[in-house]
Amino acid sequence: MTYPEKLTELVEDFQSIDDRMERLEYVFDLASEVNELPTEEWSDSTRIHGCQSEAHVRVEIVDENVRLYSGADSKLVQGLMGILTIAIDGQPVEIARTLTPEFAVEMGILNSLSPSRSNGFRNMFDKVMSTLMEEE
């Protein structure tokens, strides 16, 4: 599928990195991309289940566009949230809904992670998507 421009660039960036350590380093750097969800707003309703760390996300729709607020106690998980933020934050809801986790596979990040972290990413993605679908 065709991705929004920023996401396409990100996929290409990751595809150009062969070294596992550098890929992880890049994910760490992307932790700063999230719109921070303050820890005092973390709750059961924002919790991403299946993550081995504390990870939280809240989705808002503002003027038909997606706003994603997130945070985690693990910088690596927050980096994955940063990737999801680049992928859908600010996108029109209709476009965001068409996204699948395939972009993360194309980036090669899922196979750089343990199965539990990789499942955590999918759970994060599913939680965001199910919220978007509820808005329909």
Add this chain to the structure above:
Amino acid sequence: MSTSWVIELAVQDDFPILQRQVNGHRLIYLDNAATTQKPSIVIDAMNDYYTKHNANVHRAVHTLAGEATDGYEACRDALKTWFNAERCILTSGTTEAINLAAHAWGHAQLKGRPIVLTEMEHHSDIVPWQMLAEAFGNELRYVPVKSDLTLDMEAFEASIEGAGLVCVVHTSNVLGVRNPIEDIIRIAHDHGAKVLLDAAQGAPHCQINMAELGADMMALSAHKMCGPTGIGCLLVNEETFQEMQPFMGGGDMIETVTLEGSTYQTNEHRFEAGTPRIAEAIGWNAALTYLGTLDLEQQHERLLEIARHVAQELRSMDMTVYGRHDDDDSSVVSFLHPTLHSEDFAHLLDARGVAVRTGHHCAQPLLNRLGISGTVRASFYIYNTMQDAEEFLMHVRDILERFA
């Protein structure tokens, strides 16, 4: 060349997996408290069994069945000798061994009496007793862990009155702390309680003499001492063995079966229903043979020296190390960085070929007591060298520089 270096190199050569590269780096395997690697002698023994001797055990009269039976039973005999135990029931591992103790002994013998556990237990030595307590209404009494990471022995003595069983971990899988088992057994027996030892972590690091200790039951796994996964045992003294009732029914454990009812074997087979783990038993026996060629006491001292060095270096990097590394403790180093998440640490180490464990290590009550949700755990075993430790520390320093 020092003697210990010669020992290290000789042992490393016996483990083919240590030759492999992981993510472009030499494998440094430091997840030994979870499972150990296997020497060629174990891999070859299991391959040889399936290549030349595979058959079901005990009943058939043909040659292969005889060879398989001999191989399987030789493991039991070797374990009895190694641990100086009267009875050895082969199970799938420590967890099944403790569940067997709960069902085969606990159901019939505890009769609602309290069970004393500790906060240091692995989940496999907590959950089976919680399930039993739920069914029979037993009170569970937990001995707290003190701030110096040892069991509160005063609390233990206060909790023993009226108890029917004490379940205690020989050596903690998180802290490496070796508990005062001798005192615990003496106090428990003085009060008429039996003792079950979870020796999953202790057995790989020291030669445990069950009869000398006076433990009533002892559970352990092969895979933590160079043997294959999928097999372990419950060692039992004769008195306790005679009190146990069959738990799982089926083939191999019976003497006769009629439509009206069945009678059961009187030896250990009584508790080994179904086709057992034959290749695994043969592999475990080979692992015992291998360990028997080493000076385990010397290995223990060598590994403890490595663990102490690593712990000291980690502390100098502002890490919190959860362990004391006393002379009898195991060579486990659990640690946490103030800001870098333990899972992140493990991912970054893995990218450099270093295998460590993270998370709660199946000991959530202990971590709750420590006020943390997980640690990074580096655990050393016979094939690990000081060079492994130095490379590990070098990677840790580099990770902290780049990511912390």
